[in-house]
Amino acid sequence: MIALKDVLALLDGELLTPTTAPEAAFRAVFASDLMSDVLTSAEPGSLLLTGLANFHVICTCSVADLAGVVFVHGKRPAPDVVAEARTKNLPLVATKMTMFEACSRMAGRVEDGGHVRR
Amino acid sequence: MSVAESTFRREFPVKGGDFAKAGTAACEIKELLKDLGIDTTTVRRAAIVAYEAEMNVIMYAREARMDLTVSPKEIHLIIDDRGPGIPDVELALTEGYSTATAEMRELGFGAGMGLPNIKRNADVFAIDSEVGRGTRLEITIRTNGHGKP
Ligand SMILES: Nc1ncnc2c1ncn2[C@@H]1O[C@H](COP(=O)(O)OP(=O)(O)OP(=O)(O)O)[C@@H](O)[C@H]1O
Numbered sequence: 001m002i003a004l005k006d007v008l009a010l011l012d013g014e015l016l017t018p019t020t021a022p023e024a025a026f027r028a029v030f031a032s033d034l035m036s037d038v039l040t041s042a043e044p045g046s047l048l049l050t051g052l053a054n055f056h057v058i059c060t061c062s063v064a065d066l067a068g069v070v071f072v073h074g075k076r077p078a079p080d081v082v083a084e085a086r087t088k089n090l091p092l093v094a095t096k097m098t099m100f101e102a103c104s105r106m107a108g109r110v111e112d113g114g115h116v117r118r
Numbered sequence: 119m120s121v122a123e124s125t126f127r128r129e130f131p132v133k134g135g136d137f138a139k140a141g142t143a144a145c146e147i148k149e150l151l152k153d154l155g156i157d158t159t160t161v162r163r164a165a166i167v168a169y170e171a172e173m174n175v176i177m178y179a180r181e182a183r184m185d186l187t188v189s190p191k192e193i194h195l196i197i198d199d200r201g202p203g204i205p206d207v208e209l210a211l212t213e214g215y216s217t218a219t220a221e222m223r224e225l226g227f228g229a230g231m232g233l234p235n236i237k238r239n240a241d242v243f244a245i246d247s248e249v250g251r252g253t254r255l256e257i258t259i260r261t262n263g264h265g266k267p
């Protein structure tokens with residue numbers, strides 16, 4: 001598992017949902033801007049890295065049981081999107097890093113299939 | 119109410135082009151199934167099916183009725199839309215095939231994975247489409263450990 005606080009540190013991230021569970025942790029990491037890819041391939045409990053910052057991201061996470069979202073490259077979801085995530089207790093993180101850089105930083109923590117190293 | 123006791127039935131209207139409300143039906147279905155006490159893996163499969171089908175109606179059709187029936191052994195979903203229909207169903211079922219517009223892609227759709235993913239998560243899958251009329255999907259997901267893992 002990788003803890004939310006470690007994700008914030010690795011990605012120099014800002015937590016957009018300070019009220020969501022601070023002890024959140026993720027067992028896998030998945031990156032995509034296509035929601036059907038997420039619905040097809042991301043495992044439940046995963047952290048999603050994406051350059052998309054709309055309402056559909058939150059809905060996709062809720063449908064597929066994803067456990068958190070990192071918005072890369074300075075993308076910021078609108079306040080109503082953040083509010084929706086808060087009601088679902090879904091932690092949202094914003095980072096200025098590009099998708100490539102954020103994935104590179106996370107890569108040291110994951111192995112085959114995007115699973116977090118034990 | 120427990121699944122073993124009764125058959126549960128509910129209808130959800132979906133409107134084409136209504137991107138703002140996209141996912142409402144799927145999220146409601148998910149909550150309902152959870153409340154019925156169905157296991158999380160099965161609920162997730164049904165929610166994914168419902169969401170992909172709902173999105174297809176929103177992206178491509180005019181309107182649809184989603185029909186959810188839950189019996190002790192299975193979840194049954196019918197999505198019957200009025201819309202353009204699909205000229206080549208086999209092609210539409212191919213992974214990666216999509217006619218999504220640039221705007222839809224910007225919203226995060228158009229991977230061409232929706233229908234294949236619906237099929238993959240269903241235990242029984244049927245699609246019937248008529249150009250100029252609409253498309254009808256019928257999906258069964260078995261519960262109680264009789265379904266796919
Ligand atoms: N209800 C529908 N009415 C008309 N055409 C449809 C319908 N559902 C799917 N299609 C057609 O089939 C194609 C493939 O659908 P599918 O759901 O697999 O992918 P997509 O919607 O294009 O992308 P994704 O689902 O990955 O976001 C669509 O691009 C569209 O041309």
Ligand SMILES: [Mg+2]
Nearest residue numbers: 173174232233
């Ligand atoms: Mg689709």
